[in-house]
Amino acid sequence: MKDWRYWLAEQRGTLVALAIFALMFTIYISNHPAGLTTNVAQTAANKGTLLALVAMAQTLVVITAGIDLSVGAILVLTNCIASMVVTGNAFETTLGVVFVLFVGALCGALNGLIVIYGRLQPIVATIGTGAIFFGIALILRPLPGGTVNETLADAMTGKVFGIVPASLLMLLAIVLVVWLPFCSSVIGRAAYAAGSSETAAYMSGMPIRRGKFAAYTLGGLLASIGGLFLTFFTYSGQASSATASTYTLLSIAAVVLGGVSLFGGRGSAIGAIFGAFAFRAIGDLMFVFDFDALWQPLFQGVILLLAVSIGALGLWRVRNRLEWFG
Amino acid sequence: MIGAEALFRMEGISKRYGGVRALEKAELVVEPGRIHAILGENGAGKSTLIKVMAGVVTPDEGRMVLKGDDVVFAGPAAAQKSGIACIFQELSLIPDLSVADNIVIADPPQRFGMIDRKAQRRLAEAALDRAGAADIHPAALVKDLPLSRRQVVEIAKALARQPQILILDEATSALTAADVAKVFQVLKRLRQDGMALLYISHRMNEIAELADTCTVFRNGRNVATYANGSKSNDEVVEMMIGREYHNVFPPKPPAAVSDRAPALACRDLSWAGRLKDISLSVAAGEVVGLGGLDGQGQRELLLAFFGVLSGLSGEILIDGKPVTLNSPAAAKRGEIGMALIPEDRKTEGLMLPMSVRDNLSFASLDLLSKASVIDSAAEQRRNEDMLDLLAIKTAGLDIPVGALSGGNQQKVVIAKWLMRRPRIILLNDPTRGIDVGTKQEIYALLRRLAADGAAILFYSTDYDELIGCCDRVLVLYDGAVKRELKGDEISEHALISSALNITGNGHSLREGAEA
Numbered sequence: 001m002k003d004w005r006y007w008l009a010e011q012r013g014t015l016v017a018l019a020i021f022a023l024m025f026t027i028y029i030s031n032h033p034a035g036l037t038t039n040v041a042q043t044a045a046n047k048g049t050l051l052a053l054v055a056m057a058q059t060l061v062v063i064t065a066g067i068d069l070s071v072g073a074i075l076v077l078t079n080c081i082a083s084m085v086v087t088g089n090a091f092e093t094t095l096g097v098v099f100v101l102f103v104g105a106l107c108g109a110l111n112g113l114i115v116i117y118g119r120l121q122p123i124v125a126t127i128g129t130g131a132i133f134f135g136i137a138l139i140l141r142p143l144p145g146g147t148v149n150e151t152l153a154d155a156m157t158g159k160v161f162g163i164v165p166a167s168l169l170m171l172l173a174i175v176l177v178v179w180l181p182f183c184s185s186v187i188g189r190a191a192y193a194a195g196s197s198e199t200a201a202y203m204s205g206m207p208i209r210r211g212k213f214a215a216y217t218l219g220g221l222l223a224s225i226g227g228l229f230l231t232f233f234t235y236s237g238q239a240s241s242a243t244a245s246t247y248t249l250l251s252i253a254a255v256v257l258g259g260v261s262l263f264g265g266r267g268s269a270i271g272a273i274f275g276a277f278a279f280r281a282i283g284d285l286m287f288v289f290d291f292d293a294l295w296q297p298l299f300q301g302v303i304l305l306l307a308v309s310i311g312a313l314g315l316w317r318v319r320n321r322l323e324w325f326g
Numbered sequence: 327m328i329g330a331e332a333l334f335r336m337e338g339i340s341k342r343y344g345g346v347r348a349l350e351k352a353e354l355v356v357e358p359g360r361i362h363a364i365l366g367e368n369g370a371g372k373s374t375l376i377k378v379m380a381g382v383v384t385p386d387e388g389r390m391v392l393k394g395d396d397v398v399f400a401g402p403a404a405a406q407k408s409g410i411a412c413i414f415q416e417l418s419l420i421p422d423l424s425v426a427d428n429i430v431i432a433d434p435p436q437r438f439g440m441i442d443r444k445a446q447r448r449l450a451e452a453a454l455d456r457a458g459a460a461d462i463h464p465a466a467l468v469k470d471l472p473l474s475r476r477q478v479v480e481i482a483k484a485l486a487r488q489p490q491i492l493i494l495d496e497a498t499s500a501l502t503a504a505d506v507a508k509v510f511q512v513l514k515r516l517r518q519d520g521m522a523l524l525y526i527s528h529r530m531n532e533i534a535e536l537a538d539t540c541t542v543f544r545n546g547r548n549v550a551t552y553a554n555g556s557k558s559n560d561e562v563v564e565m566m567i568g569r570e571y572h573n574v575f576p577p578k579p580p581a582a583v584s585d586r587a588p589a590l591a592c593r594d595l596s597w598a599g600r601l602k603d604i605s606l607s608v609a610a611g612e613v614v615g616l617g618g619l620d621g622q623g624q625r626e627l628l629l630a631f632f633g634v635l636s637g638l639s640g641e642i643l644i645d646g647k648p649v650t651l652n653s654p655a656a657a658k659r660g661e662i663g664m665a666l667i668p669e670d671r672k673t674e675g676l677m678l679p680m681s682v683r684d685n686l687s688f689a690s691l692d693l694l695s696k697a698s699v700i701d702s703a704a705e706q707r708r709n710e711d712m713l714d715l716l717a718i719k720t721a722g723l724d725i726p727v728g729a730l731s732g733g734n735q736q737k738v739v740i741a742k743w744l745m746r747r748p749r750i751i752l753l754n755d756p757t758r759g760i761d762v763g764t765k766q767e768i769y770a771l772l773r774r775l776a777a778d779g780a781a782i783l784f785y786s787t788d789y790d791e792l793i794g795c796c797d798r799v800l801v802l803y804d805g806a807v808k809r810e811l812k813g814d815e816i817s818e819h820a821l822i823s824s825a826l827n828i829t830g831n832g833h834s835l836r837e838g839a840e841a
Contacts, residue, residue, distance in 0.1 A: 006424070006465035184440045189427065196422035203382065203418035204431045204483075205403030265422035319598050319637045320629070321653070 013259015014271035021274045024281035031288040038163055045165035046157050052276035053226035054247050055254035057219040059272040062255055064212045065195035065264025066122035070130030071223050072248035074107045076239055077137040078227025083146025083237025093149040101224050107133055108220015112213040137239040144238035153232035179269045191215040195264025253304050254279050333358045333522050334491055339388030341374050348374040350546040361523045363533040366543035367566050372526050376495050380412040381405030406432055411489035413480050413497045421469035426450035428468055429483045457482035458508035474501050493524040528619050530828050542566055559828055567818050574766045575794030576773045587646025589781035590750045595640035600626045602806040608781040615796030616785040618825045623805035624785040628752045632666040633657040665743035669754040675739035678728035682720050683709055685727045685738055690745040712741040733764030753784045769795055789821045803827045
């Protein structure tokens with residue numbers, strides 16, 4: 001009878017992110033000289049999708065109460081690899097795409113193994129592996145360059161039926177094929193449980209290790225899809241440390257904006273997608289209002305802090321002050 | 327004596343933690359269709375026994391036999407597969423998942439590799455119904471439920487696994503009387519269905535109503551098994567105590583009568599349903615004990631005095647004057663002069679990787695510094711005084727405190743607060759897990775501090791300590807002071823019977839046992 005209320009409470013973070021995105025995007029469109037044309041939508045979708053993929057990757061790890069600081073480096077590494085192998089005829093291109101995805105999943109799996117069996121804190125483990133992934137990218141592509149199958153690239157960044165941005169359809173497909181199965185499987189639930197209370201999950205006999213391993217591996221896979229997209233936009237590969245660190249930090253911001261708890265156990269990748277799009281829309285606002293681009297980080301930071309402060313309001317109700325630290 | 331119908335048997339189970347024997351050659355026979363109560367004091371080995379049965383703890387020796395076959399449990403999952411479900415004292419629910427998610431967590435219904443949400447919902451509703459809690463919504467998040475409802479969910483979760491043996495470890499401790507009545511109906515029905523139930527509780531009236539068989543544990547061993555109703559409460563309490571009594575306590579001075587206002591007092595102190603109208607006073611020079619079972623509000627009471635809890639109602643008085651303390655920083659200030667020796671030295675007392683020197687000085691940096699710069703000569707002097715005073719054995723002031731033995735770590739925690747020369751000292755079970763020699767030194771120290779004019783409020787789970795150290799003992803039950811014991815009234819009988827809240831007439835109980 002009151003089912004919808006529980007649903008609403010569960011989806012609150014996602015809905016807040018959607019609302020922020022809708023607000024920002026409406027302001028953006030209503031002030032855009034061209035209005036909502038298919039081209040404006042396409043550009044916004046492509047920029048948003050790239051961050052959304054990395055944010056989804058981050059979400060998977062954050063749900064287990066971990067954090068993946070190598071996510072930007074996986075993006076850059078797979079970008080460099082894609083600029084070498086995703087080329088040639090249809091068969092060769094397909095093999096190349098599969099290889100890129102495999103490398104991404106492998107990077108994620110490595111993170112997972114180190115965290116689970118090495119018992120290292122995720123933050124330390126992924127700083128280390130991130131440096132290694134970036135180092136490999138540098139060796140593979142000391143200078144920007146490379147090429148990509150342009151037919152595929154244009155198809156993935158273009159429009160379907162001249163209206164719908166292909167990147168959005170791609171994102172939808174990934175949600176359907178990767179995210180929804182994950183969060184409705186036993187493995188996914190174990191990942192949530194491990195993030196919420198690892199002791200209770202263990203005492204309940206849950207497959208904690210498999211859950212965490214799947215989260216890290218799928219995180220790597222999603223980051224490599226991001227790497228493919230980056231290659232499709234730029235037609236080339238570049239081992240850029242700025243790209244790696246920017247996307248790592250923005251992924252965390254998008255995740256937080258998307259209502260995913262950094263303490264683990266709560267949130268959804270769909271929220272993170274809206275968080276990513278909202279974050280991009282904030283950046284675009286600067287553009288339509290003719291602000292200097294130099295103001296963008298400051299403005300994004302203020303919006304992020306405001307959004308996150310709302311989530312911290314609950315701390316004022318705590319009656320045992322020791323819980324502030326718990 | 328072991329019937330052929332025994333469903334589960336434990337034979338010669340032993341378990342050591344470090345030097346402490348938690349279980350020593352313990353035996354237990356579990357039969358189907360019966361409710362078997364396990365009794366014993368805090369630390370008698372009940373919890374360890376349960377953990378062994380549930381696969382959480384691996385025993386050092388002994389065997390377990392389920393339906394005639396030897397079994398070894400590699401983990402909780404293995405024990406669950408064998409049909410043993412356990413409801414622990416510390417809840418095992420995942421706070422961020424829904425009630426339904428939690429109930430089916432061990433083995434969710436699946437279709438095409440995905441969790442079937444509709445089937446999950448049906449299972450959860452059925453399990454909640456069996457647990458007598460159909461009013462709990464399966465979609466509610468566990469963390470939004472009050473503690474008593476969570477415990478019912480915990481029971482539903484155990485039932486959803488269709489266990490052969492259901493273990494309830496203090497499962498009713500957070501329940502209201504109405505909930506308890508419902509749970510009892512459920513348990514009696516399960517007994518009729520042929521399930522074996524193990525029921526661990528400190529509430530004697532519950533055991534009297536529910537159990538078929540009772541087993542008493544003491545010092546890690548089962549000392550007696552009897553049919554419920556065949557022993558009087560006196561006899562049961564007698565069996566639970568029966569320990570050797572070491573005279574390790576310093577003599578108590580005669581009770582001094584003073585007309586000065588008590589150093590520490592409170593009136594009608596209440597907090598969040600966990601503390602209920604507590605009034606007490608501690609005079610300078612007095613050692614007052616807090617007794618009762620674990621978790622009856624003792625810890626919260628000490629935290630309330632020390633400024634950690636917000637939203638208190640009632641009054642806290644220092645030297646007869648009402649004060650408002652909003653933080654430990656306020657409570658330790660000069661004119662108040664309060665110190666709290668916390669329960670868990672590893673998280674609340676010490677910074678383990680930092681040096682003995684740093685740890686000793688943390689609470690008194692304001693006294694050791696001039697214009698915010700630490701006077702290292704003064705620090706050195708005061709630290710050395712403390713090492714001498716408490717006879718702390720350490721290779722030096724600069725080694726990490728984590729490298730010291732447990733007893734010496736505890737001395738550092740105490741020394742850290744004594745450096746401030748507090749007038750009011752609160753102690754939360756300060757001798758848990760440390761050796762007898764150090765305990766003895768701490769007892770002597772407490773007495774010396776009291777003689778020098780400190781007011782001491784001392785919570786202990788060890789009845790001997792309360793008897794040996796305290797001038798008065800307040801026994802807490804369910805957040806309220808149940809009984810005040812003075813001088814010769816402080817005996818194991820009086821402490822245990824008032825802690826268990828058996829009857830209002832602890833007096834006649836004591837006489838009965840001595841007769």
